[in-house]
Amino acid sequence: MEKIRVRFAPSPTGSPHIGNIRTAVYDWLFRQRHGGSFVVRIEDTDRARFVPTSLDELLDSLRWLGLQWDEGPEVGGEYGPYFQSERLTHYDKLVKQLIEQGDAYYCFCTSERLAEMRKAQEAAKQPTGYDRACVSCSKEDVQSKLAQGIPAVVRFKVPQDGNTSFHDVVRGEITFENRLLDDFVLLKSDGFPTYQFANVVDDHLMEITHIIRGEEWISSTPKHVLIYQAFGWTPPVFAHPPLIFGSDRTKLSKRHGAVAFLDYKERGFLPEAMLNYLTTLGWSDGTDQELFSRDELIEKFTLEGIVNHPVIFDMQKLEWMNGVYIRAADIGLITELCLPYLQKAGLLPANPTPAEMEYASSVIALEKDKLKVLSDVAELTSFFFQDELEFDEKGVGKWLSKEHVPTLLGKLMDKLSALTDFSIEGIDAVVREVGEEMEMSGGQVIHPTRMAVTGRTVGPGLFETISALGQARVVARIKRTLEMLSEMQVG
RNA sequence: GGCGCCAUGGUCUAACGGUUAGGACACGGCUCUUUCAAGGCCGCGGCGGGGGUUCAACUCCCCCUGGCGCUACCA
Numbered sequence: 001m002e003k004i005r006v007r008f009a010p011s012p013t014g015s016p017h018i019g020n021i022r023t024a025v026y027d028w029l030f031r032q033r034h035g036g037s038f039v040v041r042i043e044d045t046d047r048a049r050f051v052p053t054s055l056d057e058l059l060d061s062l063r064w065l066g067l068q069w070d071e072g073p074e075v076g077g078e079y080g081p082y083f084q085s086e087r088l089t090h091y092d093k094l095v096k097q098l099i100e101q102g103d104a105y106y107c108f109c110t111s112e113r114l115a116e117m118r119k120a121q122e123a124a125k126q127p128t129g130y131d132r133a134c135v136s137c138s139k140e141d142v143q144s145k146l147a148q149g150i151p152a153v154v155r156f157k158v159p160q161d162g163n164t165s166f167h168d169v170v171r172g173e174i175t176f177e178n179r180l181l182d183d184f185v186l187l188k189s190d191g192f193p194t195y196q197f198a199n200v201v202d203d204h205l206m207e208i209t210h211i212i213r214g215e216e217w218i219s220s221t222p223k224h225v226l227i228y229q230a231f232g233w234t235p236p237v238f239a240h241p242p243l244i245f246g247s248d249r250t251k252l253s254k255r256h257g258a259v260a261f262l263d264y265k266e267r268g269f270l271p272e273a274m275l276n277y278l279t280t281l282g283w284s285d286g287t288d289q290e291l292f293s294r295d296e297l298i299e300k301f302t303l304e305g306i307v308n309h310p311v312i313f314d315m316q317k318l319e320w321m322n323g324v325y326i327r328a329a330d331i332g333l334i335t336e337l338c339l340p341y342l343q344k345a346g347l348l349p350a351n352p353t354p355a356e357m358e359y360a361s362s363v364i365a366l367e368k369d370k371l372k373v374l375s376d377v378a379e380l381t382s383f384f385f386q387d388e389l390e391f392d393e394k395g396v397g398k399w400l401s402k403e404h405v406p407t408l409l410g411k412l413m414d415k416l417s418a419l420t421d422f423s424i425e426g427i428d429a430v431v432r433e434v435g436e437e438m439e440m441s442g443g444q445v446i447h448p449t450r451m452a453v454t455g456r457t458v459g460p461g462l463f464e465t466i467s468a469l470g471q472a473r474v475v476a477r478i479k480r481t482l483e484m485l486s487e488m489q490v491g
Numbered sequence: 492g493g494c495g496c497c498a499u500g501g502u503c504u505a506a507c508g509g510u511u512a513g514g515a516c517a518c519g520g521c522u523c524u525u526u527c528a529a530g531g532c533c534g535c536g537g538c539g540g541g542g543g544u545u546c547a548a549c550u551c552c553c554c555c556u557g558g559c560g561c562u563a564c565c566a
Contacts, residue, residue, distance in 0.1 A: 011566050046565055111564070118563090125492045128562060153564050171496070180494055180562095188564040195566045219495060219561035240496085242559095247502080249558065277503095284504055288514040307504080309497045310559055317503065317516045327529075370528045431525090446525040458527040 004036035004209045008062075008069070009199065011043045012054040015260035016061050018252060018313060019214060019244045022278045026212050026241060028067040029279065029301040039206060040072030042083045043199065045192045061261045065271050066294070079206040084198050091193040094201055094231070095154050095186050103230040104186055106142050106152045107134040129182030130155065154187040156197075156227065164222040169239040169303045176222040184223055196220060200227045203236060210237045212303070215310075239303045242282050242310045249312065257315045268341065268374025269318070273325040277318045282311045291324065319372040326371050331364075338364045338377045345378035347385040359384075362468045366460040384469065387477065389455030391484075399448040399457070406485055408438055408445065409452055413478040422471045424463045431463070452481040 008024040010016060031038035040062070044050060059073060071077025081087055098104035107130075114130070121128045135157065137145075146152060158181045165175040186197040193201070203211060218240050228235040246256030253259060264274060272294060280290050284307065285300045292300065326334060339360060342348040348360055363384045364377060371377060383389060391400075399405070415430045416422075435445040446462050453474055459465055466474050 009566095013566070043566070049565065107564090114563085122492075127493045129493095151564090155564095168496095174495075176494070182562085185564050190564075192564090194564070199566090214560095215496065216560055216566090220566095222495095242497080245559080281503065286505075288505060290504075290515060311504095312502060314502050314516065320516055323529090367528095441525095443525050450526070456526090460527085462525060 002209060004031065004034045005039060005207055006031050006036070006210050006212060007039040007041050007203065007206065007208050009041045009043050009202075009213075010058055011046060011049075011195075012051060012058065013046060013049040014051050014054055015262070016054070016058050017259055018261060018278070020058075021061055021065070021261045022244065022281070023212055023214060023241060024062060024067055025065065025275060025278050026239075026283075026301075026303075026306070028069075029297055030210065030212065030303065031070070032298040033301050036209075037070040037077075038067075039077070039079070039208070040069040040082065041202060041206070042073060043195060044083055044085045045188075045195065045198055047190065047192065057260070057262055064262070064265050065275055084193070084202065087198070087202065088191065088193075090205060091187065091198055091201055092191075095193070095197070098156070098186070098230060099154065101230065102157070104154050104156050105135055106137070106146070107155045107183075107185075108137075108145055108150050108152050109133055127180060129180075130184075132183060135183070151189040153185045153189050155183040156186050156223070156230075158183050158223075158226060164225050166221055166225050166235065166238055168218070168221075169237060170241060170306045170308050171218075174218065174221070178222075178226075181222060181226070186227075196223050197227065200224045204228070204231070204233050208236050210239065210303070212239045212241065215240045215243050239306065241306050242308060244281065244311055244313050247312055247314070249310075252313055256313060266375075268337070268371075268376070269322050270325045270329065270337075270374075273318070273322040276325075277321050281313065282307050291321070323372045326374070327369050331368060334368050334371075334374070335361045335364045337374050338371075341375050341378050342381070342385070345382065347378060347382055359468075359470075366464055366468060383454045383456060383459070387473065387480075389477065389481075391451070391455040392457050395451050395455075395457040399451045400481070400485060401488075402448075404438065405448050406482055408434065408440075408448060409478050409482055409485075411437065412445075412449060413475055413482070416466075416471065416478070417475045419471070422467065424467045427463045427466050449478075453477045 006027040008027050010020055010024075028038050040059075042055065042058075055073065062069065069075065071079060072082045076082075095104060099106070109130075113133075117131055118128050134155070159178045162178050163175050164178055164181070165173055168174055184196055185194050187193055202208075221238060221240075225235055244252060246252045248256075265271075275294060275297065276290075276292055279292070279297050279301070283301070283305050285302075285305055339348065339352075342360060342364075343350055348356060352360065363381045367377060367380045370380060411434050412431065415434060416427070419426055419430055431445055431449065432442060435442055438445070447457070450459060450462050450465070451457065453466060453469060460468075469477075
């Protein structure tokens with residue numbers, strides 16, 4: 001295969017979404033698989049919708065996922081500039097060529113006239129499209145209007161008969177009738193090109209070999225092909241992956257969970273899990289496998305494996321997959337990634353002491369396997385950090401309100417405070433010893449004890465929990481629980 | 492309205508035209524267990540409808556229905 005060149009061509013008009021980033025994932029995987037170059041090109045031709053922060057978000061998203069680009073913003077490259085707003089001379093020159101060839105023409109219609117025309121067409125249930133009012137203006141007329149400074153756009157002159165077809169790797173041959181394509185705008189009156197034009201020009205100038213972009217572009221692809229033909233250029237290979245929708249088959253929105261891609265980073269998804277999920281959402285290697293390492297994805301990814309139907313984003317499955325990755329991840333990494341969440345929740349100071357760090361690490365280790373997203377860590381471990389326990393009401397009723405509990409906890413507190421070997425084994429032995437003395441099963445001792453030291457009915461193994469909390473904390477907590485219980489009796 | 496794309500359980504997906512239609516998430520049950528997870532086992536649940544072609548159709552063709560996209564001087 002020739003050197004492949006793929007591009008990710010986002011518009012900086014807002015926070016990048018799941019769908020945007022997934023096409024970047026496919027671009028990157030394809031590039032990694034075959035070599036060549038992954039180009040990032042910023043399509044900032046819509047000055048009205050430009051959002052300055054979106055470029056940073058875009059690049060941060062790619063960096064977070066580990067999708068390094070070979071050419072584009074920050075890294076430059078031989079085919080730059082990579083911002084369309086800096087490439088205006090290219091478009092200008094080429095649009096003039098089309099006009100001279102008779103493949104494009106100036107149009108002076110006002111947006112008001114166009115709106116009325118469209119309205120009439122809709123009312124008459126006719127296909128909408130430009131009525132070519134300006135197609136046959138004389139050269140002199142055009143020159144005089146331009147000289148007067150009347151705002152003009154340049155339109156492509158679409159052939160009125162015949163068909164335009166192209167091959168889509170994902171869907172096969174797709175054909176459109178030319179007469180149903182209207183004379184679309186190439187150059188806007190502000191001098192900026194439209195997407196349709198700039199995109200084709202840049203893909204050609206940058207020698208892009210494969211265009212991977214969302215299905216929403218299928219309808220405009222014949223227009224692009226027509227432009228390639230007008231210039232005598234060879235179109236690249238097209239691949240249109242399916243769109244991603246929310247659970248109700250509508251566009252992904254806040255109701256379906258996070259929309260902005262970086263929100264997933266914020267919530268504590270691991271990049272490897274995101275990469276895995278995003279790739280397999282709408283792609284398969286033809287087997288049952290759905291857990292793939294980064295290297296496996298690179299090795300196995302093919303454009304042909306992309307499915308051709310819309311897919312629905314399933315947060316539950318993503319969370320499951322993230323849990324799989326968290327469990328498999330190195331504890332050191334998970335600890336490091338969890339610390340900010342504890343700090344944000346006010347459970348850990350911004351500059352923890354070594355002792356606090358060690359304590360936090362031991363606590364995170366106990367809950368690691370239960371995390372679906374890293375941000376869960378705060379809720380899961382808060383009782384380790386807050387001595388003022390929030391008692392689970394049902395748990396109190398079930399485990400602490402029995403008559404024998406104060407005796408039980410009293411014995412336990414004495415033995416634990418006297419314990420010299422505060423290890424998991426030592427604690428285990430003490431708890432069971434108390435159980436024997438009280439003639440109770442392990443569970444009957446363990447549940448009230450967990451309530452007394454954590455306030456909760458669920459948590460890590462009790463002995464591990466007690467050991468991690470440490471002798472002083474545990475004894476103090478049991479004492480307070482006893483005080484609370486006696487107050488309750490008085491009250 | 493026009494044009495285009497698409498159609499396997501709720502969701503993501505697999506299946507040379509010949510399989511009891513497989514796997515995963517979710518859900519339910521059991522098990523393991525000091526709780527919660529994780530794990531193991533079991534279960535629930537599917538080829539949108541109608542015509543063809545064929546000895547044989549989830550698979551190929553047509554129609555219908557449904558979903559989605561496009562129909563801008565937005566991308």
